Amino acid sequence: MSNFRQSAHREHMAAQVPGVTSFAHDYAPGEMVATHAHDRDQLVYASAGVMTVRTGEGTWVTPPHRAVWIPAGVPHAIAMSGHVAMRTLYFRPALVRGLPRKCCVVAVSNLVKELILHACAHGADHHVSALLTRQLRALPALALELPTPSDARARRVAERLAGDPGARTGLASLCRDAGASRRTIERSFLAETGLSLGRWRQQARLMHAVQRLGGGASVTEVAFESGYATPGAFTVAFHKAFGATPTAYFAAPDDR
Secondary structure: OOHHHHHHHHHHHHHHOOOEEEEEEEEOOOOEEEEEOOOOEEEEEEEEEEEEEEOOOEEEEEOOOEEEEEOOOOOEEEEEEEEEEEEEEEEOHHHOOOOOOOOEEEEOOHHHHHHHHHHHHHOOOHHHHHHHHHHHHHOOEEOOEEEOOOOHHHHHHHHHHHHOOOOOOOHHHHHHHHOOOHHHHHHHHHHHHOOOHHHHHHHHHHHHHHHHHHOOOOHHHHHHHOOOOOHHHHHHHHHHHHOOOHHHHOOOOOOO
16 A cells, blocks of 8 residues: 555544544442543533542542543542433544643533533534534633642641541641641642642532532531531632532533
8 A cells, every 4th residue: 555545544544533432321329430541531521410530639529510621641530429420522632732731620511511412412523523622622620629749748638638628626736647747738738739738628628518519418517517617607618719609509500
């Protein structure tokens, strides 16, 4: 076969490979998807329930109307809160050049939701794929990430805080138990996560709250479980972080 014919053959074969492929599956509360990776960038979306995506670099929580962008090759595990209807899209590299090379949570408009559901149910032709990728480039990233520090002592503190977000144990005491002073741990958190220790703890509490609310728990139950003195204090903190009350946050967004 000549070089020209080989090139034409490769181009023809590439044209047969779908730009966007999909995976749809429903999960029961508490189910887990073990750590794995893909050779395509993916958008992981739950049309119902809440998913928690974990990698070696952090944790991302995605309630309905949000999705997690996961670049190709990133090992990740997924935990389910409530009954989860997972709808995932995988993108050919040429379609998503310039999109983030790290995980992030993005808002999902009503249009993008319908495109995802259509692609999962019927496949994505050229026009749907092109529209999806255009929409992806316009989606805003959201504050639903909990970065993991790499310092061993700071990581031990992070694990304690994430494992029991409602605990009222003093931060200085947690740092001593981890083998360093609070000042040392603070420096590690700021350098490695961009968050102060106190801010990281608050983020851990709020992300735990999103998981529990997505699983059907009440605002009052979640407020006390997450370490807040009153449901009102929790609602104020939630609104400050996410721009909406817990109830409004889980409501469908206006079409954009």
